[in-house]
Amino acid sequence: MADPMKIRAVLKGDTVDVRVLMNHPMETGQRKDGGGNLIPLHFIQEITVRLNGKTVIESQISQAVSRNPVFSFRVKGAKAGDKLQISWLDNKGDRNSTETVIG
Amino acid sequence: MNQSRRKVLQRAGTAGALAAAGVLRPQDLLAAGWNKDAFGAKTLADALKNIGAAGAGDTKDIVIEAPQIAENGAVVPVEVTSNLPDTKSIIVLVEKNPFPLVAKFDFLEGAAPFVKVNVKMGESSNVRVLAEAGGRYYSAVKEVKVTIGGCGG
Amino acid sequence: MRLARLSAAAAALTSVGAIALAQDTRKEIEKYQRMISDASPVELFELEGEALWKKKQGPKNASLEQCDLGLGAGVLKGAYAHLPRYFGDADRVMDLEARLLHCMITLQGRTRDEATKRVFGNEDKLSEMEYLSAYVAGQSRGVKMAPGMAHPKEQAAFELGRKTFFYRAGAWDFSCASCHGEEGKRIRMQDLPLLFKPEYARPVVATWPAYRVSNSQFKTMQWRLNNCYQQMRYPEPNYASDLTVALTLFLTATGEGEPYRGPGTKR
Numbered sequence: 155m156a157d158p159m160k161i162r163a164v165l166k167g168d169t170v171d172v173r174v175l176m177n178h179p180m181e182t183g184q185r186k187d188g189g190g191n192l193i194p195l196h197f198i199q200e201i202t203v204r205l206n207g208k209t210v211i212e213s214q215i216s217q218a219v220s221r222n223p224v225f226s227f228r229v230k231g232a233k234a235g236d237k238l239q240i241s242w243l244d245n246k247g248d249r250n251s252t253e254t255v256i257g
Numbered sequence: 258m259n260q261s262r263r264k265v266l267q268r269a270g271t272a273g274a275l276a277a278a279g280v281l282r283p284q285d286l287l288a289a290g291w292n293k294d295a296f297g298a299k300t301l302a303d304a305l306k307n308i309g310a311a312g313a314g315d316t317k318d319i320v321i322e323a324p325q326i327a328e329n330g331a332v333v334p335v336e337v338t339s340n341l342p343d344t345k346s347i348i349v350l351v352e353k354n355p356f357p358l359v360a361k362f363d364f365l366e367g368a369a370p371f372v373k374v375n376v377k378m379g380e381s382s383n384v385r386v387l388a389e390a391g392g393r394y395y396s397a398v399k400e401v402k403v404t405i406g407g408c409g410g
Numbered sequence: 411m412r413l414a415r416l417s418a419a420a421a422a423l424t425s426v427g428a429i430a431l432a433q434d435t436r437k438e439i440e441k442y443q444r445m446i447s448d449a450s451p452v453e454l455f456e457l458e459g460e461a462l463w464k465k466k467q468g469p470k471n472a473s474l475e476q477c478d479l480g481l482g483a484g485v486l487k488g489a490y491a492h493l494p495r496y497f498g499d500a501d502r503v504m505d506l507e508a509r510l511l512h513c514m515i516t517l518q519g520r521t522r523d524e525a526t527k528r529v530f531g532n533e534d535k536l537s538e539m540e541y542l543s544a545y546v547a548g549q550s551r552g553v554k555m556a557p558g559m560a561h562p563k564e565q566a567a568f569e570l571g572r573k574t575f576f577y578r579a580g581a582w583d584f585s586c587a588s589c590h591g592e593e594g595k596r597i598r599m600q601d602l603p604l605l606f607k608p609e610y611a612r613p614v615v616a617t618w619p620a621y622r623v624s625n626s627q628f629k630t631m632q633w634r635l636n637n638c639y640q641q642m643r644y645p646e647p648n649y650a651s652d653l654t655v656a657l658t659l660f661l662t663a664t665g666e667g668e669p670y671r672g673p674g675t676k677r
Contacts, residue, residue, distance in 0.1 A: 158457045169369065175451050179534060182377070199291045203368070210367040215360040216296045218351065218377045220332045221533065221626045222451035226373035324442035326435065328599060328677035332623035334445040375449055406600040406624075406677040 159252040163238050170232040170256055172203070174240050175224050182217045197245055198223065204239045205229055232256055296358050301385065304350055304358040310387050310394035316341065319388050319397035327378065330403040336373040341390035344370035348389075353382035378403050439599065443676070450675035452544060452621050455536060455628050459545025462538055468518030477513035479506070479546065480558075490550035491670045494567070494659040495558030503558070503567040505658045507632045508650035510542055526649050530633050533626035543619045543630045544673045551672040555615050557662040564659065567652070571660025574653060575606055580644035586657075588642070600677070608664055615665035617674030624677050631658050 157177035164171045176198065183195035195217060203211035210229055229238065234256055241251035295307035305311045322336035337347050347370060350357040354377070362372045370388065378384075381402040388395050463474045479489035480497070494505040500512055507529075514525040531537035536544075558564040578585040589595065590605040603610035619630040629637075635654045639647055647654050 158454050160453055160457065173449070175454050177451065177454050205367055208367065210365050212363045212365070213360060214291050214296070215374075216356060216358060218354055218356065218359045220375035220377055220623070222454070224373075224375055224449040224451060226336070226371075226449065228369035228371045229367060230369055231367050322445075324438055324445055326438040326599070327442050328439060329624040331626065332446055334442075334449050336445075373449060375446075404599040406598055 157250060159240070159250055161238060161240055161252055161254040163254050163256050165232060165234060165256055168231055168233065170229045170236075170238065172227040172229060172238065172240075173224065174227075174252075175222070176242065176250070177222055178242075178244065180217055180219055180221045180223060195245060198242045199245050200243045201225070202241050203227060203229065204241075205232060206237050207239075292361070295361075296356060298358060299356060301350060301352050301357045304356075305387070308348060308358070308361070308387070308394075310348065310389070310396075313387055313394035313396040316388075316395040316397060319347075319386050319395060321384060321386050321397055321399040323384055323399050323401055325400070326402045326404060328404060328406040330378040330380070330405075332375045333378050333384075333401055333403070334373065334375050335384055335386075337371065337386050337388075339370035339388040339390065341370070341388050341395055344388050344390040346389045347372055348387040349374060349376065350385045350387070351376055351378050351382050352385055354379050357385075435599075436601070446623055447671075447675045450621055452628070452673040452675060453548070455541055455544035455621070456548040456673070457545075458536070459541035459543070459548075462541050463545055468514070468520040470517065470519035472517050472519070474510070474513050474517060474542070476517060477510070479509055486546060486549040488550050488553040490547045491553035491555050493557060494564075494655050494662065496561040496563045501563075502652065503561075503563050503655055503659060505631065505650065505655045506543055506546060507539055507630060508655055510539060510546070511650055529649055530629075530636070531627065536628050539632075540619070540628045540630055544628060547619055547670070547673050550670045553670050555612075555662055555666050555668050555670055557659055557666065559663055559666075567656040567659045568663055570653070571656035571658070572606070574657050575660060580639075580642050582643050584642035584644075586638065605661055606664060608666075611661055611665035612668035613665075615662045616668045616671045617676070620674035620676045622676055628673070 160175040162173045178198050179196055180198065181193050181196040183192060185193045187193050197217040198215060201213040201215065202209055211227055236256045237253055238256055239251060239253040241249060243249050292307065295304055298304035298307050318340040320338045320340065323334065327333045335349060337349065339347055344364065346361060346363045349360045351359055359376050360374055364370050378401060383398045383400050385396060385398045466473050476483045479485065480492050480495050481489050490506055493509065494503050496503050497509065504512065511522065511525055514520045515522060528537050529539050531540050559568065575586045586605065589602050593604065595602045603614055605611050605614060618634065619628065621628050632649060632654060635657060636647060
């Protein structure tokens with residue numbers, strides 16, 4: 155099962171309040187497992203927010219963003235029926251993406 | 258990187274030509290993808306230098322909403338609004354973290370200069386936020402005290 | 411006369427100042443709690459829980475969708491807020507986890523051993539019970555907490571829970587009341603709520619199960635009680651035992667009437 159990602163997009167006038175929930179360990183590489191071994195660095199590095207296919211926000215983050223990250227953004231010039239897509243890329247090359255239609 | 262920047266890079270040749278084209282600033286060329294140097298900087302000064310934001314002036318137009326006391330440093334919610342006209346990016350740093358640079362958000366046309374992010378803080382520290390607006394960097398700071406709550410359970 | 415008034419005023423100021431400092435700290439901590447609740451991944455766990463609720467499992471290859479959580483087979487809205495309660499088909503009072511376990515056994519044909527093999531998960535992967543608890547609890551958002559209190563067994567469970575709350579035992583001779591029974595106590599930066607009083611119990615029962623930011627784990631009431639017993643140096647309680655259900659009923663009934671806020675987010 156692919157890790158779920160969830161977007162809540164609330165339209166206020168022509169601005170969308172966006173909140174996105176992500177499942178990711180965001181390991182800092184400093185934690186140790188039960189056997190005393192360091193758990194390797196594993197974190198989301200890049201996030202992209204697109205409105206109707208056009209990139210509106212690009213972000214680079216570090217392992218210092220909390221596990222299971224949650225972000226809030228505001229996207230202007232949106233209207234009901236617009237597609238909002240958020241995707242991420244992590245340091246292992248894994249990706250995830252989700253899309254919502256603004257209601 | 259947005260599509261128009263990528264196209265310029267493909268068409269143009271040298272850094273000089275790009276800078277002359279007036280489309281890219283010198284520091285953009287360092288940040289092709291994830292900025293290893295900036296994120297790997299171990300001091301605030303080095304991180305700011307690597308972003309190209311050394312010497313940013315303080316401003317009240319960056320509003321940082323964060324709790325003064327965090328019950329746990331694993332999740333510290335930080336909300337930033339920039340009231341500076343033409344804000345292109347917001348950068349979040351935790352001064353006392355082993356690697357101070359935490360996140361950079363670039364707002365292309367269509368995004369308001371606003372973000373909320375949960376950061377990890379290793380200890381009580383200033384949360385420093387930079388905004389890039391009108392071609393310059395501005396800075397604001399908020400102190401967050403980190404505690405450990407509860408009975409350990 | 412004037413001197414007396416001045417020193418009385420000064421005394422009043424210093425005592426108000428001392429209270430204000432503690433109040434400021436409390437307010438800032440409440441702000442932290444609000445902000446993390448507002449930016450919490452719990453809804454992702456609810457989504458996983460929904461998938462597990464609908465997943466066919468066990469020898470009977472059945473989902474949990476026909477599970478009766480007290481409001482009828484498959485009725486989820488408000489069910490969590492009405493637990494713990496008495497169930498005739500099992501002839502006992504059950505909390506959410508006891509009832510889920512019952513449905514896993516009866517509907518899916520699973521054994522108790524298999525279904526409880528990993529009841530408490532970790533930060534990498536929640537347990538099946540934790541995901542399901544998040545999902546079911548989430549379906550009671552906004553519903554007032556109203557556990558069963560009419561049936562004789564429910565009343566007996568409430569009494570047992572109340573007695574247990576104050577009953578000292580274990581290696582340290584602790585009861586729940588040792589930490590949660592006296593005004594003004596705290597552990598580090600956390601005020602300890604007097605859980606036998608409604609005004610303290612209400613916000614607590616309205617926010618469990620919960621995501622713990624300190625360890626990124628999602629925890630249920632069964633875990634909470636298990637961990638409290640561990641902290642008090644008691645033997646480990648059996649999962650979903652009558653005693654743990656009785657305690658949960660006592661706490662929930664003490665907090666009754668409080669609108670459920672959904673799975674919580676805590677330090």
